[in-house]
Structure formats: structure tokens, C-alpha cells
Amino acid sequence: MLENSLAILIAVVVVALIFDYINGFNDTANAIATCVSTRALSVRNAIIMATILNFVGAIISTKVAATIGKDIVDANSITQLVILAGLSGAILWGLLTWYFAIPSSSTHALIGGIIGAVIAHSGFSSLHAAGVQKIILALVLSPIVGIFVGFFSMVVMLWSFRHSHPHVLNKAFRRLQILSAAVMAFAHGTADAQKSMGIITLALVSFGSIKAFHVPWEVMAACALAMALGTACGGWRIIKTVGKDFVKLQPIHGFCVQTASSGVILCAALFGMPTSTTHVLTSAIFGVGLTKRASAINWKIAYHIVMAWVLTIPASALVAFVLEHIIDMVAKKL
Secondary structure (H helix, E strand, O other), X not given: OHHHOHHHHHHHHHHHHHHHHHHHHHHHHHHHHHHXXXXXXXXXXXXXXXXXXXXXXXXXXXXXXXXXXXXXXXXXXXXXXXHHHHHHHHHHHHHHHHHOOOOOOHHHHHHHHHHHHHHHHHOHHHEOHXXXXXXXXXXXXXXXXXXXXXXXXXXHHHHHOOOOOHHHHHHHXXXXXXXXXXXXXXXXXXXXXXXXXXXXXXXXXXXXXXXXXXXXXXXXXXXXXXXXXXXXXXXXXXXXXXXXXXXXXXXXXXXXXXXXXXXXXXXXXXXXXXXXXXXXXXXXXXXXXXXXXXXXXXXXXXXXXXXXXXXXXXXXXXXXXXXXXXXXXXXXHO
């Protein structure tokens, strides 16, 4: 049947890699925006560094991939067309938010897209309620943790270096920020590329190419490469929104933001918990900004970011729900 044919499987793999590529250029800002805004690195050098470390991070572990691929839905209860519709919904939402320079979450878009497509195909009963609950809980709690870790790490830094001259402090932390940006880029690869790995492996199990869920090395390499290429293209518009317009940052602030957010992301990845790199980093920026003064935060941008967070899962789910019906009707006519 067309819905589980080899051609559809190939389409799923291609679209998943496109999603990874878009994730790379959409989320480049997450790793390098703060070090670019504080001039610790040039945009060119920052993107080169992020590209390499995104790739390295992507091939380190598959725990998050297993969570995405196994905890949302049983592979045997869906078709390739369902996965294709879910991915397409996530991509459309990601492109829309990128066009308006809003740092939304590719993770939320993917989760919402898959949920919407599964519901359209076979209703709520096909979803793993416990798994979906765990994933959404992780996505909701991680930004809150990011705010607190960002705030308190900045308070500790300010107290520890309260007698230091600002010029000397900024010079030292501008160098340290290169290291924190490198760790952030690695964390981004560890968290984000694995989502497409999980989806492709889910499709392979559904098709019958592999019997049990495990991520083949070919899938790991392809997803890591796709994200690295996307990162190399750069998310210039969102770099400006996150790194310059949201909160004005000095090197010490940028160091705290990147250290706090990468710590949250890596800890979550150790337990296979998916997080939104965008959410965690912008939350850490928010927390650090609060240590300066409330007026240091661009509340208009904060509002748009929060609205994108709130809308992403239901919006991408709705898009995928509609796409699944459209794709299903077209498939039945072929």
C-alpha cells in the first residue's frame, strides 16, 4: 500500500533531515547569540564553532531519540503518512516563526506535529498518555529551571566579583564566553538532532526495516550532518532577536546565560528528557536580565516569545492534523 511504501519511507527520511536542517539554522542563535552580541566572537567564527560542536554533540547519545521515538506512539499503530504529516506540520510552523524572527521551539513543533497527525489518523487512544505527559512536563519545567539557574548563577557571579574593575571583568569573561558558547553548541547538538533520529527510527520500525527500536549509526550520522549544515547557514534574524534586542548583555551575563542553559539541557539529556534549547536559553537570558533591573528586559519581545511558546504545540498539532487528512485523501486517490 502507498501509505507504507518504500517511497513514503524515503520521503519521511528526507523531510526529517530537512527538519533537522531547519532546526540547525533556526536554533543557531541558541548557541552563539550571546557571544556574538558581546563581541566575544565574530559571527563567522561563532557559526563555524557551533557547526562542528553541533555535529559532535549529535552523535554522542541516543537517549532523547528513544524518548521521542517510543514514548509518544506505538510504531505499529501508525503509518508512514502519519509521520510525514507530523513532520510537515512542524516544518511549516518553524518556517513561519523564523520568518517573523520569533525564537519558537522546534522541539515543541515536532511534538505537536506528531501528536496532531496521530490524533487525525486514529484518535487519542493511539497516544501513550504517560509518555506524552512526561515529555510535555519536561518541556514546561525546563524553562522555569532556566530562569532560576540563570538568575542565581548571575547573583553568585556579581557577588563573587563585586570588587573587580568592570573593564578587567569584561575582558576576562569575553574569553571565558567562548568556552561557554562551545559547551552550549555541544548541548544543542546533544538535545536537538536526536529528535529527528527518533522520528526516522520510528518510521523504520513502522515500515519493518528494523524489528526493535534502536538508532542505526547511519541515522545518527545523517541527522548530525543535516543539523551541522543548517547551523553553518546561520539564523541571522533570530541571532539579533535573542542576542541583542531581548536583553542587552555584557560578557559576564553571556557567560552565565550559556553556562546555565547548557547545564540544564545536558542534565535533561542524561535522563533522556527532551528540552527546548530555545526555551531554556531565552529563559536563562530572562533570569539574568532580572538581576539588572526589570526595565533591562524588552517586554514586548518577551511577550512575543511567550506567545510563541504557548501556541507552538497546539498550532503545529492543528497544522499536522489538517495535513494528515489531506495527505490521506490524496493517497487514497492514487
